[in-house]
Amino acid sequence: MAGILNLIRLIPIFYSLIVGTALQARFANKLLSKSIKDYPLDPNGKPKDRVISKMYTYGAVAYFSVLEYAKLFDRKVTNTEREITTIINAMIIGYDELIDHYETNDNDLSEMINNPDKYQAQNYLEQIIINLYKDILDKVPQDRQKDIREIFSQVNYIQVKSKLQRDPNTSLKKIEAITLTKGGSTVVLYLQLLNWIKDDKLFETFFDLGGWLQLNDDKSDYKKDLEQGVITLYTYPNNYENADQLNEKLQKHVFSKIMALQFPDKKKRHLLYVFFVIVTLHNAYVLASAQKSKAYKFLNQNGIMSSFITMLLSIKYCYKTIYNYNYNQSI
Numbered sequence: 001m002a003g004i005l006n007l008i009r010l011i012p013i014f015y016s017l018i019v020g021t022a023l024q025a026r027f028a029n030k031l032l033s034k035s036i037k038d039y040p041l042d043p044n045g046k047p048k049d050r051v052i053s054k055m056y057t058y059g060a061v062a063y064f065s066v067l068e069y070a071k072l073f074d075r076k077v078t079n080t081e082r083e084i085t086t087i088i089n090a091m092i093i094g095y096d097e098l099i100d101h102y103e104t105n106d107n108d109l110s111e112m113i114n115n116p117d118k119y120q121a122q123n124y125l126e127q128i129i130i131n132l133y134k135d136i137l138d139k140v141p142q143d144r145q146k147d148i149r150e151i152f153s154q155v156n157y158i159q160v161k162s163k164l165q166r167d168p169n170t171s172l173k174k175i176e177a178i179t180l181t182k183g184g185s186t187v188v189l190y191l192q193l194l195n196w197i198k199d200d201k202l203f204e205t206f207f208d209l210g211g212w213l214q215l216n217d218d219k220s221d222y223k224k225d226l227e228q229g230v231i232t233l234y235t236y237p238n239n240y241e242n243a244d245q246l247n248e249k250l251q252k253h254v255f256s257k258i259m260a261l262q263f264p265d266k267k268k269r270h271l272l273y274v275f276f277v278i279v280t281l282h283n284a285y286v287l288a289s290a291q292k293s294k295a296y297k298f299l300n301q302n303g304i305m306s307s308f309i310t311m312l313l314s315i316k317y318c319y320k321t322i323y324n325y326n327y328n329q330s331i
């Protein structure tokens with residue numbers, strides 16, 4: 001009976017993300033169209049319409065994500081907040097496409113973030129990102145613009161690091177280590193920009209959960225991991241050769257952070273669960289669409305089913321973590 005009730009709880013979330021995405025694509029299209037002009041096809045031959053369509057779709061998902069968060073906090077979402085979250089998602093899609101199809105580096109994107117008015121776009125994707133970024137700066141209070149630049153610089157670092165994922169010879173574990181926090185960074189960006197989360201510990205954990213979803217498996221002994229202590233997520237070694245050890249340390253860190261938090265407020269637990277489901281769907285999409293890496297060969301051949309299984313396993317783990325853990329226990 002409990003399992004049936006849990007499935008019923010997921011229905012509105014899945015509806016929002018799947019059916020709602022199609023319904024709200026028109027909203028995203030209307031919002032983003034003013035930032036996207038008639039740029040030529042990119043030099044790699046990828047039609048710009050596909051990139052823009054992807055932005056619209058993800059923008060609609062962002063729209064519904066914000067609605068779900070707002071319900072948990074018993075607050076209404078303003079039109080400005082909806083617009084900001086939609087634009088953020090489009091920008092991050094733009095980053096992905098830019099890193100995927102163009103030779104770029106930290107300095108290029110940092111310059112774009114710090115001086116959007118002076119930066120000369122080198123291609124249509126850069127121009128789209130600049131336009132979207134300016135839209136965000138126009139919509140937020142002046143005293144928050146410095147924070148926004150810092151946030152985007154942080155996300156820029158994550159996205160550029162993820163460029164290593166495109167190496168066709170890299171291992172699956174290496175990819176997991178490099179792409180940690182990618183899904184989490186998107187959602188944290190919404191929360192920090194909108195000032196919805198005040199608890200620093202909870203905020204940091206949101207950032208880490210996207211990575212945890214990509215690391216869990218049936219053989220992990222989390223209680224043993226907790227006894228080993230934690231490391232800081234932001235001290236990535238420059239050398240990724242020892243990917244197994246990095247995975248193990250990151251797993252300890254992320255899970256320990258989750259367990260260290262106290263959740264007397266049930267709404268926060270529900271929020272975490274909604275977040276888990278959203279990021280899991282995002283990660284399932286990433287796994288299914290990875291086409292270049294040999295490490296994802298199996299997923300390429302069986303993309304839909306493998307991603308669905310990944311999604312279900314992740315939801316199972318996050319539910320067990322959030323609802324079945326003794327939150328009065330301290331590490």
